[in-house]
Amino acid sequence: MKFYAIIVAGGCGKRMQSAVAKQFLLLNEKPVMMHTLQAFYLSEIQPELILVLAKAEHEYWKDLCYKYNFDIPHTLVEGGDERFHSVRNGLMSIKEDGIVAIHDAVRPVVNGSLITQTYKTALEAGNAIPCIKPSDSVRELQDTSSKILNRDKLVLIQTPQTFDLGQLRIAYQQSFSTKFTDDASVVEAAGYPINLVEGNRNNIKITYPEDLELASFLLKNNIPG
Numbered sequence: 161m162k163f164y165a166i167i168v169a170g171g172c173g174k175r176m177q178s179a180v181a182k183q184f185l186l187l188n189e190k191p192v193m194m195h196t197l198q199a200f201y202l203s204e205i206q207p208e209l210i211l212v213l214a215k216a217e218h219e220y221w222k223d224l225c226y227k228y229n230f231d232i233p234h235t236l237v238e239g240g241d242e243r244f245h246s247v248r249n250g251l252m253s254i255k256e257d258g259i260v261a262i263h264d265a266v267r268p269v270v271n272g273s274l275i276t277q278t279y280k281t282a283l284e285a286g287n288a289i290p291c292i293k294p295s296d297s298v299r300e301l302q303d304t305s306s307k308i309l310n311r312d313k314l315v316l317i318q319t320p321q322t323f324d325l326g327q328l329r330i331a332y333q334q335s336f337s338t339k340f341t342d343d344a345s346v347v348e349a350a351g352y353p354i355n356l357v358e359g360n361r362n363n364i365k366i367t368y369p370e371d372l373e374l375a376s377f378l379l380k381n382n383i384p385g
Contacts, residue, residue, distance in 0.1 A: 162258030163207035163279060165200045165320065166250035169193055169265035170214065170239055181217070182366050183265040188379050190228045192366055193221075195268035195379065200261070201232045203272040205279045207261065209234035210253055212246045244340050248332045251325075259283055260328060261320035262343045266366040269378045269385030270320065274360055278322035281357050287323045289344045290359030291315035317342060318359040327352055360385050 169183040183193040197209055213221055215238045224230070237253050239246040247262055254260065259282050263270065274290060281288035294314055299306040321343045323331075328343070331350035340346045344354050362378055362385035364371055378385060 161283070162256050163205050164210060164254055164258060164260040164325075165207040166210045166212060166247060166260060166262050167193070167196055167200070167234075167265050168212050168239075168243060168246050168250070168262060169217075170212075170243055170246055183213075184217075184220070184224070185366070185372060187268060187366075187372060188376050190230070191224055192268050192372075192375075193265045194224075194228065194230050194232075195375075196263065196265050196270070197230075197232050197234060199268065199270050199272070200263070200275060203275040205276055207279075210237055210250050211235070211265075212237045212239050212250045214239045242336060244332075244336045244346065247343060251329060251332055254325065257325050259322060260325050261322040263320040264365055267319055267363055267385070268366070269375050269383075270363050271360060271384030273384065274363060275320060277357055278320050281355060282322040282324060285355045286327050286352060287321070287344070287347060288355055288357045289321050290318040290363070291356050292318065292359045292361055315356065316359075317344065318363050318365075323347060 184191050211234050237250050240249050259279050278288040294311045298309045298311050331347040348354050
C-alpha cells in the first residue's frame with residue numbers, strides 16, 4: 161500500500177498583519193512549512209510528500225530550502241486559484257492507488273500519532289477526518305439577531321483529512337463550489353459517508369500572531385498537536 165501526503169500552502173498574511181505568507185513565517189528559526197513537512201516525514205507512516213504551492217513562490221521556496229539546509233524529499237506542484245483546485249492539482253500528480261492525507265501547511269504542530277490514526281482509519285473505512293469539540297458557547301448570526309447552538313452537536317474540523325485515493329479522485333471530478341470548505345465537504349457531496357476521528361487541541365492552524373507564539377511554545381517543549 162502506498163501512502164501520500166498533500167501539503168496545501170495557499171494562505172496569505174492578512175490576519176497575521178504580515179506581508180509574508182503564513183507558511184513562510186519563521187517559527188523557531190525556520191519557516192512554518194518546514195515543520196509541517198518534517199512532522200509527516202518523521203511519522204510512522206512516512207508518506208511520499210507533495211507540496212502544493214503557488215507557481216510564483218516555487219523559486220522562493222527553493223531558495224529557503226537551500227538557506228535552511230532543508231533536504232526532506234518532496235514533490236513540488238503548482239497551486240490553483242482556490243484550495244479545491246490546489247488539492248486537485250496535487251491529486252493529479254499521484255499516479256498510483258493508496259491512501260492520501262490532505263493537510264494545511266500552516267498546522268506545523270501536528271503529531272505523529274494523529275497522522276498515523278487518520279491513515280489507519282482511512283485504510284479501514286475510506287476516510288478519516290479529525291475533529292475536536294468546541295469549548296466555547298457558539299451562536300449563529302442571523303439578519304438582526306443571533307441564536308445559541310447546541311455545542312454538544314457541533315465539532316471543529318482539523319487536518320490531516322485522509323482518504324482512499326479512489327474515493328478522493330471520484331469526489332474531485334465534481335465542479336468547484338463555494339460550499340466546499342474542506343476536502344471532507346467535497347467527498348460528502350460525492351455521496352460518501354464521513355468518518356470522524358478525535359483530533360488534538362494543540363493541532364492549531366496558524367492564523368493570528370498569537371498562534372505563532374503558541375506553536376513556538378508547543379514545539380520547543382515537545383508538546384504534541
